[in-house]
Amino acid sequence: MITYKSQHLTFFMPEAIEGSGTNFFDTGISAGFPSPAEDFKEQRLSLDDELVKNKEATFYAKVSGQSMIGAGLDDNDLLVIDRSLEPANNKIAVCFLDGEFTVKRLRVSNGEVWLQPENPNYPIIKITEDNNFVIWGIVTNVIKKVY
């Protein structure tokens, strides 16, 4: 539902509670005959629907540090992770590497896997057989608090 419109920004009222939202009727109210509104009902916008494509496989994580700042992942940002997605070159993945969770960009070429930070102060990591390495899930969204 649009609640406020300024020159540059349009404000939507997001859904505050869990669930599928309440109905938003896009038609005017007409007295006297059955409302056709039922046919045009729309759901209030839900961030869950936008950000979570596969509920059963979606998990959240919090970013610690700035190794991925170049990709827009800052300290304390919230990550939406979808475990059902297939890992592939260039995807940002949450991995479990040698006893620690880490988020990096996957680089896959010639059968080699590299974990690439998006910050010049961090080294790129080559995954070898000696590493205890699991790709835990693929990052689909980053949520930042700016308020």
Add this chain to the structure above:
Amino acid sequence: MTFFLPLQSMYALVDCNNFYASCERVFNPNLQNQPIAILSNNDGCVISRSDEAKAIGLPMGAPIFKWESFCKAQNIKVFSSNYPLYGDMSSRVMRILEQFTPDVEIYSIDEAFLQFKGFEDYNLEDYGSQIRTRILKWTGIPTCVGIAPTKALSKVANKIARKFPKKTKGVYVIDSEVSRIKALKWIKIEDVWGIGRGLQKRLKAKGCYTAYDFTQLSDDWVRQTFSITEWKLKKDLEGVSKITLDEPITKRSIATTRSFEYTYSDIDNIKERISTFATSCAEKLRKQNSSCHMVIVTLSSDRYKKDLEQHRESKIVNFPYPTDSSLLISTQAVKAVKSIYKSGIKYKRAGVVVTGLVPTDNFQLDLFQKENPKHKPLMSAIDVINRKYKGNKIKLGNQDLERTWKMRQERLSPRYTTNINDIIVVK
């Protein structure tokens, strides 16, 4: 090889391996291959062990105060039970299962029966393997799948899959007389679903040591000596399906699932039904002196009316402490059904399952056990106060009072999926 009639529907039992331990491992992969033990509420005794902990010799039910030094010496990682985490992971697994067939019976927090009707053209071993793979990839929880023409046989098949992971890759199908008889001769009578300790003794006295021996008894004798339940079990093991979906024969969970007389689209009727089912489950709980840790509510439309919009959903609610209170279980079940209900759908069937069962402590008070309309405003008042002063300051009187103030959960893992402050941190 003789195969069963091709038109017979098949059942699968999907069981999560060491479920509680597996849940802990998803969010703490360092625990992979490590011995893990999970404690009962209030950190009393061991209620779940990883394979590694079993192999070291930590017994089920071990009181932790006696086994503390053993666990330390053997480097067994010990956790308080994290029911919010287990409940959430369980509901993910159950929902994934519903993607494979519409006929799912949630049997307990970590197992479900699936029925495959009209799957004649499917290679069920492949299908079972797909189920396993999807659950493992999406949730991180390893499972075993046993497939057979009856529920009791699917339980046996599941045990085989679990026992021989290398050979079966976690999926085993009993689909011929040869494989059925082989399986029944392998499984000991005490490991057969629904054979309790008392029954076991009597059967052994009769010379029954395996499930196969049991099936060799005469129908009449079984029916007369025991009851219809044991006879059904015998037929099921013979490959003649007598135990239908939603018909539990043991008490790891208590379920009340019914089709409605009419279809209901209004929430009030559905709420009434759910409340009745919940009350009935609570009564059964009290009757067998058990309390439950969680309640699962399911709601589904009439799937035989394909032209109507279909909707099936289930929801798990965790209790912070085990309960057998009708009031509490019913309130939560109704809340849950309200959250999954969609207006405009014609609902035909609903169910309430209470699971995570533990024996009820003797010193619980019975103050709120009788249904009373006056409890409703009281409950809302309590809720308001508890919301205002975080940490549930006021609780129901039927809780163990010592736990009410401070439940011992000294080794609790974070609530990785149900509390934003507890989600995993990645560098």
